[in-house]
Amino acid sequence: MSEKNFNVTHIPINKTISGPQSTYLPERVLEELIERSAHRVIIKRCTCRDERKCDNHSIELGCIQLGAGTEEIDPRIAHHVSKKQAIKHMHRCVEDGLVPMVGRVKVDNLIWGVKDRGRLLAVCFCCSCCCTVLNSGKYLPEEVARRIVRLKGLELTTDHQTCTLCKTCVDSCFMNALSIENGRIVRDDKKCKGCGLCVSLCPEKAISASIDSVDDAVEELQGRIRQRIDYESDFQTNEEQGMTSNKTFWILLMTGSIGLWALSVFGGQILFPESPLKAWGLFLALIVIHVSELPGTFKLGRELGLSPQRMLIKTMLYGFTWWVPLKKGIFDR
Numbered sequence: 001m002s003e004k005n006f007n008v009t010h011i012p013i014n015k016t017i018s019g020p021q022s023t024y025l026p027e028r029v030l031e032e033l034i035e036r037s038a039h040r041v042i043i044k045r046c047t048c049r050d051e052r053k054c055d056n057h058s059i060e061l062g063c064i065q066l067g068a069g070t071e072e073i074d075p076r077i078a079h080h081v082s083k084k085q086a087i088k089h090m091h092r093c094v095e096d097g098l099v100p101m102v103g104r105v106k107v108d109n110l111i112w113g114v115k116d117r118g119r120l121l122a123v124c125f126c127c128s129c130c131c132t133v134l135n136s137g138k139y140l141p142e143e144v145a146r147r148i149v150r151l152k153g154l155e156l157t158t159d160h161q162t163c164t165l166c167k168t169c170v171d172s173c174f175m176n177a178l179s180i181e182n183g184r185i186v187r188d189d190k191k192c193k194g195c196g197l198c199v200s201l202c203p204e205k206a207i208s209a210s211i212d213s214v215d216d217a218v219e220e221l222q223g224r225i226r227q228r229i230d231y232e233s234d235f236q237t238n239e240e241q242g243m244t245s246n247k248t249f250w251i252l253l254m255t256g257s258i259g260l261w262a263l264s265v266f267g268g269q270i271l272f273p274e275s276p277l278k279a280w281g282l283f284l285a286l287i288v289i290h291v292s293e294l295p296g297t298f299k300l301g302r303e304l305g306l307s308p309q310r311m312l313i314k315t316m317l318y319g320f321t322w323w324v325p326l327k328k329g330i331f332d333r
Contacts (some may be wrong), residue, residue, distance in 0.1 A: 007228060008103030008122075008133070008148050009221055010194025012154070012209050013094050025151075025211075026094045029218055030123060033225075034086045036232045037066035037121070041078035042089050047111070052130040061093045061125055065112065067231035069119035073112045074327060075304060090123070098125035099195050101133065102221070103149075104228040121231040122194040128197060133293035134174040137193070145175070152193040153212035157287065158185045162206040169207060247330050253321040261286065261317075290319045297323045 011026050021308035034040060037072045043062035050059050064086055065073065073080075081089070094100065100125040128134050137148060158169075163185055170178045170185070177191035178198065199207045211217055225231070264286055293315055300323055301311040314322050325331045 004143070005106035006104065006196045007149060007224060008101050009149050009151055009224075010126075010193055010195035011100040011102065011151065012194065013097070013099055013320060014201060025214070026090065026100055029221065030090050030100060030215055031087055032218065032222075033066060033121070033123065033231070034064070034083050034090065037083070038068040038119075038232055038234045039070045039080070040064060040066050040083070040086045040154055041070045041073050041080050042086065043078050043112070045077075045166070046125070046130075048130040048132055054127065054130045056129050057098060057127045058238075059098060061089075063125060064089065064123040065108065066121040066123060067119040067229060068233065068235050069109070069114040069117060070112075071235075071330065074112045076300070076327075079111070090125075093125035096125075097200065098127055099131075099134075099197060100124070101126050101131075101195075103225070115315040118226050118229055119231065119233075119235075121225060121229045125333065128172060128174065134195070134197075138176040145191075148175075149224065150192065151211070152192040152197050152217045154217065155212075156187065156192065156194065156196070156199060157210070158187070158207055159206045159208070160184045160197065162204050164204055164206075166203060168203060172197050172201050210262050247325070250321060250325040252328060254318045257318045257321050286319075287316075293319055293323070300327055 003250050011029050013026055015141075042064055045059050046054075046057075046062045049061075062078075065078070069159070070078070070080070079085075086115075090100070098232055101122075103122060105122045105124075106116065108114070108122050112120075114120050124131070126134050135146065137145065138147075165180060165183070165185070167180065170180060174195065174197070175191045175193055177193075179188075179190045194209075196209055199209050231233060261283075264280075264283035268282055272278040294312070297311050297315045298308065301308070304326070311323075
């Protein structure tokens with residue numbers, strides 16, 4: 001939970017934020033992040049909603065993870081998607097009333113099995129009923145709470161003439177930033193994180209949001225992200241990425257696998273012309289090894305929608321050299 005490892009910002013989901021330019025903030029901020037990302041995935045199930053058995057929002061509205069590190073996320077738990085697909089998912093989540101939260105959350109590296117190279121950016125879609133942060137923010141120590149950073153220039157104000165003091169906003173504020181004093185709603189701006197839940201939930205529409213400059217807010221957010229995460233760059237070198245995450249490495253291994261089959265057929269005949277058992281020993285060993293890989297391959301293939309015939313042929317030809325990079329997201333289907 002250090003500042004380096006945890007630094008997030010909520011994006012209000014109101015259709016328009018008043019200011020010099022009216023704008024739809026999730027679209028303005030999140031589309032730009034997605035468009036700039038080197039790679040991206042959609043987690044198949046939201047862990048918070050899944051654990052709490054959410055009745056208000058679909059468990060399938062999972063977070064988006066951005067950056068080259070997402071190439072390592074197992075396709076069994078995440079969809080590896082295009083920018084267009086990620087943007088479509090983002091709009092679906094926001095239209096469902098979920099609040100986007102963007103930032104560096106290092107625990108995601110552990111959860112999703114990604115080596116920490118500073119290449120993983122989280123875009124969560126939070127509901128007040130299940131989200132870990134939205135349910136625990138008011139209990140966080142000050143040094144941790146300040147790492148939930150309000151979007152620059154965002155202001156929330158209450159129209160006290162319209163407000164009926166129903167306390168909806170007070171009860172929904174995850175930072176306890178709102179209270180009723182002397183017959184009116186009072187906001188503690190030091191605690192308020194600008195999530196916009198109070199604006200969205202107020203039955204009288206008495207709370208409004210405004211922003212000085214959307215461009216300045218986006219620039220500040222981008223700068224803060226880039227201090228902690230490089231989600232825009234591809235892996236450049238084998239030293240940085242590791243040989244086993246390089247597509248060329250696996251293609252060479254697949255070629256070598258075919259070569260091994262050829263060696264098992266012809267090499268044995270040359271080396272042991274008078275001993276058929278020895279001559280075909282390597283060939284039979286390869287068959288046994290590849291057959292033993294079939295159960296795991298079929299399980300992965302079913303999850304990715306591959307035909308059994310394709311899985312059988314490729315596994316017998318290439319063995320692990322084709323399904324391991326497929327599982328790691330290095331090869332597509």
